[in-house]
Amino acid sequence: MKRVPKKRTTVVKAPRRTTRGGSKRSVFRQKGVSRGRRGKAQLKYIPWASVELEQLNPLLQRQFIVGHDIMVARVLLKKGCIVPEHSHVNEQVTYILEGALKFRIAGKEIVVRAGEVLTIPPNMPHEAEAMADTVDLDVFNPPRADWVNKEDSYLRAATRV
Amino acid sequence: MKRVPKKRTTVVKAPRRTTRGGSKRSVFRQKGVSRGRRGKAQLKYIPWASVELEQLNPLLQRQFIVGHDIMVARVLLKKGCIVPEHSHVNEQVTYILEGALKFRIAGKEIVVRAGEVLTIPPNMPHEAEAMADTVDLDVFNPPRADWVNKEDSYLRAATRV
Numbered sequence: 001m002k003r004v005p006k007k008r009t010t011v012v013k014a015p016r017r018t019t020r021g022g023s024k025r026s027v028f029r030q031k032g033v034s035r036g037r038r039g040k041a042q043l044k045y046i047p048w049a050s051v052e053l054e055q056l057n058p059l060l061q062r063q064f065i066v067g068h069d070i071m072v073a074r075v076l077l078k079k080g081c082i083v084p085e086h087s088h089v090n091e092q093v094t095y096i097l098e099g100a101l102k103f104r105i106a107g108k109e110i111v112v113r114a115g116e117v118l119t120i121p122p123n124m125p126h127e128a129e130a131m132a133d134t135v136d137l138d139v140f141n142p143p144r145a146d147w148v149n150k151e152d153s154y155l156r157a158a159t160r161v
Numbered sequence: 162m163k164r165v166p167k168k169r170t171t172v173v174k175a176p177r178r179t180t181r182g183g184s185k186r187s188v189f190r191q192k193g194v195s196r197g198r199r200g201k202a203q204l205k206y207i208p209w210a211s212v213e214l215e216q217l218n219p220l221l222q223r224q225f226i227v228g229h230d231i232m233v234a235r236v237l238l239k240k241g242c243i244v245p246e247h248s249h250v251n252e253q254v255t256y257i258l259e260g261a262l263k264f265r266i267a268g269k270e271i272v273v274r275a276g277e278v279l280t281i282p283p284n285m286p287h288e289a290e291a292m293a294d295t296v297d298l299d300v301f302n303p304p305r306a307d308w309v310n311k312e313d314s315y316l317r318a319a320t321r322v
Contacts, residue, residue, distance in 0.1 A: 044279070045278075045279055048276050067252055070252055091228055093228045110206050117207045117233065141231045
């Protein structure tokens with residue numbers, strides 16, 4: 001995907017939006033991040049090409065977009081990349097767009113290939129290994145505060161070719 | 162994507178899963194759907210090729226996967242397909258994988274093309290028109306009870322070439 005130099009995220013002011021339903025406690029509030037930093041849900045137009053591509057380690061790149069209670073991430077893994085075992089309060093749905101990831105989860109190995117999905121409940125430890133160069137779309141609810149706050153050292157160190 | 166005849170969704174029993182955090186009120190409970198139908202979050206391995214492809218109208222097909230508080234849908238729109246104005250309590254994040262959708266939302270027209278994302282707050286009315294044959298990945302929080310319960314007549318009737 002071609003990178004563009006300027007920020008193209010467009011926040012569109014929403015007239016007369018009604019109050020959102022639900023009473024979900026935000027992980028941002030759980031983690032002590034002020035409500036002010038999250039604000040209200042906003043209408044935003046965001047080309048992926050305008051989103052920072054973080055190089056977490058030589059085999060792992062990541063972009064993410066945060067809505068309000070939804071985070072969508074594009075995770076690019078080179079073959080051999082290991083995401084070491086970790087868990088989080090966030091529900092995760094992983095959709096492999098290209099390549100394949102081998103998960104070690106719930107005492108099993110599950111290979112998730114392009115066109116396949118894995119739903120991972122909150123707090124379930126999992127590890128993943130890229131079986132090929134992989135484009136992984138990860139959806140989280142609520143958004144990963146550790147990623148937003150760059151408290152994700154488990155991703156920045158561990159890698160294996 | 163090739164369709165396979167048998168159901169390949171695999172629910173993997175999770176040993177010793179800890180209790181999930183959060184206190185979000187589910188739209189399923191709001192809508193009177195029993196908690197029993199939703200159950201606990203589960204580890205599930207689901208190839209898209211095993212998921213029912215609903216033909217909602219001649220120009221519109223849809224598949225979806227429901228986690229617990231996350232729904233991920235693949236919406237396939239033929240050029241000219243109109244999704245008439247509607248709104249829902251669910252936050253929506255739309256990621257266009259192929260093609261382009263022109264949204265009418267918040268008094269504006271926003272064309273979202275392949276590789277671009279639109280975050281749509283809860284309760285914000287929006288309409289969409291396919292500018293080309295389009296593959297649209299929609300993420301919702303919470304899951305769309307109206308889709309699960311097939312109470313989505315607004316999608317099943319309206320279309321324009």
